[in-house]
Every structure is written in structure tokens, then in C-alpha cells.
Amino acid sequence: MRAFLVLEDGTTFEGKSLGASGCTIGEVVFNTGMTGYQEILTDPSYAGQIVTLTYPLIGNYGINPEDFESGQVQVEGFVVREAADSPSNWRSDRTLDAFLKERGIVGIQGIDTRALTRALRVRGVMMGAVSTEDTPESLLLRIKNAPNYAAADLAKKVTTPQPYRWRVEDTHPTPMEETARNVEPRYRIALLDFGVKYNILRSLAGYGCETTVYPCTATPEEVLRENPDGIFLSPGPGDPEQYDYIVRTVRGLIGKKPIMGVCMGNQILGYAFGSKTFKLKFGHRGSNHPVKDLNTGRVYITSQNHGYAVDPDGLKDGMEVAHLNLNDGTVEGLKHKELPIFSIQYHPEASPGPTDSAYFFQQYIEMLDRVYVK
């Protein structure tokens, strides 16, 4: 079946349908990672976005039951050059196309994804639509009438409706009522969910932490009710500028418990300490971004997925820049001079991407150890 991808500026690509038929509208972004499409599809930070992968052969290793980063497919639409119809990998149990159909996700294949990427690099990310039923002209009209990416409260869309737990031995979320434990946790963490990835919960569990995940609308009192040992601010989608209510919640937690933030968590901390964010022209999405740790001078290859960066100039009350991106010099991490608070803009949980930054979880534990003198 024929499908079209149309960008806000009228650029049109004709290809073949991938996944479900229908129409979808979102911000079109590219990711340069060569592996990890299943993790990308299910990462809540891609809510509201139509994702294209620059690597042309996608779906080669199929979809497996394990590599999910949330319970759903989160992308608004998916764009690839070639989707594999016969994947080959021992864990694969279905094709990419079958999976997207099953989850009702509209996609397009067979287009020149490099031309699309170049268009986004030059003109910046923009709204776009993929459809199997509209003409390019009617699609353009639909894009013009659709709300802009930055206007939607996507955190509320992807956050958990109810709190849940992730115990040390869990592989899936557990309801709060389930109180039995086989392993006593080393620390109990309260996580504010703006769009958490399972691998953050798995990583924390790997260090012996039990995590209680709270909706992004939770109040500081709700988050602190069970007297957690630490607070974790998750990644998530959307323009951080509009999350006043989250910033207020986080201000209510500062100084009460040690805090680690990742991605949106980093941006929210930026706001909480007086700064703002600005939109990057085409974002950082991929598995190859070099980041310098200003403290050690060491450089790490990191997994990234963000469209906004913290403005370093406004930071106050003891918060300072700790990591910088070597490609464009933007802020990639913050650290408080006195309080046990730090955050990074990229993804220590990887999945997909390099695991070089997993040490941040270790640092968080060590920070908790210092606070609780273990």
C-alpha cells in the first residue's frame, strides 16, 4: 500500500506503508543509532514524535519479548528505508511490520531517509505526518491544523496513572498492594515518572534498589509519604518549558532527599535552580555522542535522546554544569556544589546504546551511602 510522509514545509516523500494503515501527525526527528529500534519504539520520550532511523536496514533482528522499555509503542509514527520482512535472531518472535500493525502504529518504508535527515538537519526538526489514506495536499492541511509538539503535555500522556513498584527481583511493574518481597532492598527510591524507561528501573534494581514510581502529577507530600531514601527524576517527552507543576514539585523535594535526574530530570532540575532550556535545531538522538566529564576530563560515548538543552547561564543556588557535549558544547549534566543532587542529560541506562555511563547508578548509590553512612 502507498504511503506519504509530508513535512510542515511541504516536503513530500512517497513510500510504502509499514505497520498499521491510517494517518499520524507528530514532530519528525531522526536517530543515528544503528541498533536498538525496539527500545526506541517503546521509549516514552518519543511520544508525540515521528521517528526516522538513519540506518537504512531496520528490523533485521525482529522484535523479541524482552527488549521493551515500556508497555507500549510510544512513537507517533515510524519511518525507515527498508524494513526486514524475514528477521534473523534467536530471540525474535515477530517482524517489525507485524509488531507495528498489532500495536496500531502507522509507518512508512522505502523512502530516502538520508534525504529526510538532511532536510531536518538543515531546516530543523518540524511537524509532519505519515498517512496511507490522505493526499500530500490534505496531509499538509492536517499538519497546519494540528497542535504543535511543544504545546502538548506529553508527560501527562505517558506517565503512570497509578503508583507502582519495581522490586529488586522484578522484570515488570508490580502493583502497590503486592507487599511481599524475596529480597530486602538496599535503598528505596521514589521516582517521578515523566516517561521512565524500564531499564532505569532494571538498573536501579541491579544495585539493590526498590523503586516506587509516581505519576508526574504527584505532590511532594505524596512522593515523600513512604519516606524513601532517594528521589529519581525520570526522562520524558515534551517541551520542559511547560512543566511548571513538575518544577514546583521538584522544588518541594530539594534538600529533603538525595536526587538523581536523567534527561527531562536534568532539565527540570535546571528550571528548579533558576535556569531555562532552549530547543536544539535537530536534537541529539543516537548512540554516539561524546560527552566530557568536566571533573575528570574523561570523555564518554553516550546514548542520547533530547530536543532541548539547559541554558547554563541562568543556573544559581549552587547548581553548576558538570558535563558538556563535545559536538556542540551544550550542557549534558549538572551537579550541586553542596547538596546531594546531580543529573545528566543523556542515558546511563543505555538501551539502546553504549553502557559506558552505567557508572552513574553506582555514583547515585555511593551518594546515598554517604548520606546514610553505610
Added chain:
Amino acid sequence: MPKDPRIKKVLLIGSGPIIIGQAAEFDYAGAQACQSLREEGIEVVLINSNPATIMTDLEMADRVYVEPLSVEFVERIIARERPDGLVATLGGQTGLNLATQVAEAGILERYNVRLLGTPLRAIRQAEDREEFRNLMRAIGEPVPESWIITDESQLGDPIASQIWPLIVRPAYTLGGTGGGIAYNVDELYAITKRGLALSMRHQVMIERYLSGWKEVEYEVMRDANDTAITVCNMENFDPMGVHTGDSIVVAPSQTLSDKEYQMLRTASLKIIRSLGIEGGCNVQLSLDPNSFAYFVIEVNPRVSRSSALASKATGYTIARVSAKIAIGMHLDEIQNAVTRKTLACFEPALDYCVLKIPRWPFDKFVGADRTITTQMKATGEVMSIDRAFEPALMKAIRSLEVGVYGLANKTAHRLSDVELEDAIRIPNDERLWAIAEAFRRGMMVEEINALSNIDPWFLRKIQGLVKLETRLKLSGSTIAQLADKLENAEENTPSIETLEQEYSRVVALLREAKRAGFADRTIAEFAGVPEMRFRRLRKALGIIPVYKMVDTCAAEFEAATPYYYSCYDKEDE
């Protein structure tokens, strides 16, 4: 740290004559290193016994010695030139072995010459099988069961282990000279004897042969500040048992999930860090196709044949960066030569598929044993780039210059079914064409996988090409008809648009075939028309290639000095 100010003059050892396993790729590396060092204001003294190289051109180095690559000559050059440092890791195994000997003879100490880049201890640890295995055990990286043998009388233990087949690898040789796979006691004795005779240290390693496991390589770089990156990973089309130099190789890996990719990447970085290598390094790993189990096979603590491939495949100048690391620079101080905006401290993102096919000299040596094993026989290789696997494969086949333009060669169709199965089961230079022929005869992917252990992903790609070939053959007469109509059309009647509409199905098929990499010549043959006539038709139909950049970053940044590859995609750059 910027470059070490104490280093003003450097001696670079080349790789000597071109031999199997060590071809012109080391000239490429050496030439790049010369330029890289001189860019930093370093005076370069070069020794290479092979004058037929670019690196020995007068403008490449400041001083060129075309002299025998022996300890004695190196000492005389050092005595005369008094360099501050020696770079050993860019001249292949020859350069590395010679540098090791020079260092062990105490010459470097005597003349106060520093071995730059990877320290000698790391080289020893990577090259000595026993030391390497001990290190891997110490850092928790899995290595297959093995035994070090210095005399045939020590074969009792491996035989008693009952692990068959076993692979025999001689120490300190290149291209795996003298190695092989033993399926029984007799073969084990024969191969061991040969291997011992050829090893510089009279030592061979015998280990579990990982039959049917995937072979994956990572090209990694590390600087003195312990920053480490992977430049590229590569997956072998031929599973374990075929020397990498004799394998068809694809970059990046195609059948590894992110979990597998990252697991092996993490292992490779752990290894380069534990060895303390400063510069480029190649790590070969073996992955079970049915679990997360893997083994570390070996490490080349230097720029290798695979580095040259990885360099060209990604645009990342491994030898250039290695040379700068050798004089003390850090990865985040070295510019990415392609983008000129970003740094060498990143990992290239590919938005295309790269294929390497080895070139064997069997056309010159009629009657030579054409099977390929763990001992490298290829004398060269070709590389191709395209947006998908199929056209990259077809391009590479044509580049081999063996008179074959696609998936049909001159011999496979003459084989009996039994011979054909043998040609698929036992690796040989014509296996690719035997596989295509098997698909023509209706064999299934599963059957060919059972015979060859080649991943079904690759096999289905070849099967897809054979299916397309069948459709082209069936449409041959229609293609010929269309070509005729076009040639004989008077003054735009019928117009090309009318013809395109009338023949829309066959035009779509032609687009698909060109996109999949079929040569004009092949399609013309199926249609029974002259190649040039088909070519005119194709162009009239507007089926023409576009050119895309190799820019190291999948279009994320603008590139300053890119190179291009052709493909039948949409946008021409």
C-alpha cells in the same frame, strides 16, 4: 594532553614486501601516519624495504630508508638519525615483530628512543596466547578452552578432553599461517607439526573450534587518558572457521540486536583498556547464534587489515588518529578529518551497508586447493558501499574482476546436486555462487543454513536476488520489446511517457532490479539485447543512480571532505 613536546623526530617502521595477509593496507596506514605526524610538526624518518609503496615516496616522510627490515639496519638508522620515538603499530605484523626484537635487543634504551603508543608489555600480552588468556580470565572475559603446545608430545591433554573439532593456531604469525582445523587425532598431529615449524616462537595454541558461531569484529581506539571508543563493528558472512581475511565481511553487523551489539562492544573496550593499548586495536569475538554466550578469540594490538577496511567503511581515519595518539594527543584533541567540525572522539554512524569480498589468486594458480580455512589465502579484497545489502553484494562481485557480473558464475550450474552441497558445506572461493545456484534449484534457506551455518539473514538476501533474477528472465522478452520500441520510435511517437504507462509493470521491475544492484549487462543478457541498448532504455526511463556521501555521521553534521558512493535512491548530493 597536547602532543608531547619532547617528541620531535620519529622513526616509523613499514611493513615490507606485500605477502598474503599483509598487503597494501599497511602502505595506506603508513602513508596516513606520515601525513598525520608531519601535520603536528614532527620530523618523520621511515624505513621500509618495499620501494613500491606510496609511503616511501619522497614527499611522504622527511627521510626515507629503503633498507632491509632487520634489527641490524634499524639499529644503524637509529644511530644515525637519533629519533626521539619509534612508532611500531602501523607497519602490520612485520613492523610490530621487528620493533619487538629491536626493543628486546636493548637498542631503544641504548639510544634513548621511546616506543610510542602501545607499550611493549601490552603487545606481548596481546600476542602471547598464554599471557592473553590469563589476562582475559583476570578481567572476566570468556576465552575458549585451549592448550599451549611447544612440542607434539604435549598433545595428550587436548586429545583426552574429547573436544572435537579443535583449531590449531601458531603464535606470532600473520594471516594464521600454518593453522587449521583438526577433526581427529591424525589431523591434529599433522597440523600441529606444520604450525610449530612456522611459528616464530615454536608455539601453537589448540582450542575448541566454535563451529557455526558468528564471528564479529570491533575496531577500537584508546588514548593515554583512557578514553576508548569503537570505530566500527563488522560481522562475518562466513561463520567461525574461515579466517577473517578470507571471509565476506559486512559492516555494521546486521543480525545483532542492540543488547548483543553493546555486550560485545563493552567487552572490546574492557579488553583494550586492560591491555593499555594507546592507538587502534582490533578485537575478534565469537557469538553463539542461539544465546548471549560469546568468546574472545583474539586481539591485534595494532592497526590491522580490518582497520583499513573499517577506515574506508566509516570515513574514520584510524591510522591518522593512531599516529596522533602515539605522540601523546587525546581523542578529544584530534579533529574529525571528514566533518572538520566534530572530533575524533566519537563513534561513526553509518547510513549504508559496506561489504568486503576477498580476492583469491586461484585464477592464476590453476589446480591450487580452493577451500578456505583458518589460514588466509586471499591476496586482496574489494569493498563496496550501498544503501542495502543486495546492491552492495552485487557491486562487490563486479569489482572482483573475475569475469562475473552477478550471481551466476561459470561453474556452479555444472555441479551435480551432491557437488553443489559440498561447495556450500566446505568453504571455498566460489561458495557464494554455489548458494545462488542452490536457490535456483529450489533449495530452502534452512537447508543451506544447515550445510553452511551462514546466518539465514544473509541467505534470504541471496534468495531474494535469485527470485528477482527469475522474474527478470521471465520478463526478458518484454524488456527487449520495450527496448526495441524505444529505439525505433519516430520523433517521440510513442512518447517515453506512453511507453512507461504501457509497460508500467516491467518498468517497476527494472527499477527494483537496479536498486538491488543487477548490472545492465546481466539484465541485457536476460533480455537478449545488446548491453548498450538496454542502457539507453534505462536512462530514457530515468533509472539513474544518485551519489551519496560517506560522512562518518549519517548526515547529522555537514561534511567537509567526504567521499561518495552510487545508489539508486532519490536524492543526489
